[in-house]
Amino acid sequence: MEEAKVSPLKNFIAGGVAGACLLLAGHPLDTIKVRLQTQPKASCAQYVIYTGTYDCFRKTVSKEKKKMHRDNEVIEGAIFYLVSKTCRLIGDSKLFVCMGAPLAGVAPMMAISFFGFGLGKQLQQTDPGKPLTHTQIFLSGCLAGVFTTVIVAPGERIKCLLQVNGKARYSGPLDCAVRLYKQQGIRSVYKGTVLTLIRDVPSNGLYFLTYEYLKNLLTPEGQSVSQLSTPKILLAGGVAGILNWTIALPPDVLKSNFQTGLVDVLRTLLREEGPTGLYKGFNAVFLRAFPANAACFLGFEVALKGLNAIAPSW
Numbered sequence: 130m131e132e133a134k135v136s137p138l139k140n141f142i143a144g145g146v147a148g149a150c151l152l153l154a155g156h157p158l159d160t161i162k163v164r165l166q167t168q169p170k171a172s173c174a175q176y177v178i179y180t181g182t183y184d185c186f187r188k189t190v191s192k193e194k195k196k197m198h199r200d201n202e203v204i205e206g207a208i209f210y211l212v213s214k215t216c217r218l219i220g221d222s223k224l225f226v227c228m229g230a231p232l233a234g235v236a237p238m239m240a241i242s243f244f245g246f247g248l249g250k251q252l253q254q255t256d257p258g259k260p261l262t263h264t265q266i267f268l269s270g271c272l273a274g275v276f277t278t279v280i281v282a283p284g285e286r287i288k289c290l291l292q293v294n295g296k297a298r299y300s301g302p303l304d305c306a307v308r309l310y311k312q313q314g315i316r317s318v319y320k321g322t323v324l325t326l327i328r329d330v331p332s333n334g335l336y337f338l339t340y341e342y343l344k345n346l347l348t349p350e351g352q353s354v355s356q357l358s359t360p361k362i363l364l365a366g367g368v369a370g371i372l373n374w375t376i377a378l379p380p381d382v383l384k385s386n387f388q389t390g391l392v393d394v395l396r397t398l399l400r401e402e403g404p405t406g407l408y409k410g411f412n413a414v415f416l417r418a419f420p421a422n423a424a425c426f427l428g429f430e431v432a433l434k435g436l437n438a439i440a441p442s443w
């Protein structure tokens with residue numbers, strides 16, 4: 130297993146591309162996940178808003194279809210234009226609801242994530258010819274999780290509030306951020322930071338370790354990992370996404386609920402729903418994890434290859 134020279138800068142740029150791919154492939158199911166995770170618990174099943182992933186999908190699509198307003202025609206920039214067109218193509222649904230904010234958040238988040246991972250590897254890489262150990266790769270991933278929390282914690286706070294409340298409470302991400310800041314200051318914007326760290330530090334470690342491990346495993350003897358075929362990249366990325374969520378989901382459920390207003394989340398959830406409550410949104414999360422992360426790593430590898438071709442010496 131050979132280790133190429135790591136460039137955190139190239140990782141940063143390619144990571145941004147990866148983030149855009151992750152978002153485009155994963156946002157509809159992410160919206161469903163947050164709605165399922167944060168819906169209030171009803172005493173009688175008949176009053177639950179969404180009975181499951183499919184029910185939430187169906188209701189979101191039909192409800193939002195009815196609510197198409199002129200203001201949805203307002204296009205804020207080229208990216209938003211493309212997103213809203215894509216949105217219409219899948220049936221005028223609002224599963225891509227508030228995608229402007231996540232795109233502005235996820236692309237830099239993944240850029241920082243891949244940068245942190247690259248930096249972690251670079252710091253531990255004494256000899257470019259010598260492969261890093263699994264522990265070193267895991268720790269590099271953990272470092273990525275620490276870095277990303279700086280923007281993930283406020284980004285997720287805003288995203289979750291918008292996904293749960295739609296436009297009923299806030300006119301958009303900026304309005305949401307400003308109002309949180311004005312009402313309770315920076316602490317409110319950063320509400321959920323510890324839970325974000327608990328979710329993202331170990332899961333990033335496992336995420337990158339799985340991807341690198343599978344890439345090496347799938348590389349035929351005598352070939353370079355950089356020549357890995359597209360299906361194998363998709364497989365390694367998809368599996369990394371699934372394993373990432375196996376440990377990220379319980380703290381994610383706590384975080385989503387905490388960031389949208391529930392206090393004493395762990396105790397309340399365990400008392401009301403038992404340990405399975407910590408796996409709320411399971412179907413949506415795992416349906417999303419494979420394709421979204423497969424697309425993410427493919428976007429990363431393609432962008433990195435392009436950068437290596439344009440600027441081999443960086």
Ligand SMILES: CC(=O)O[C@H](CC(=O)[O-])C[N+](C)(C)C
Pocket residue numbers: 151242328329332333336370373377418421422
């Ligand atoms: C928990 C989470 O956000 O995971 C990211 C992938 C995904 O499915 O959204 C990846 N990362 C580990 C980089 C945070």
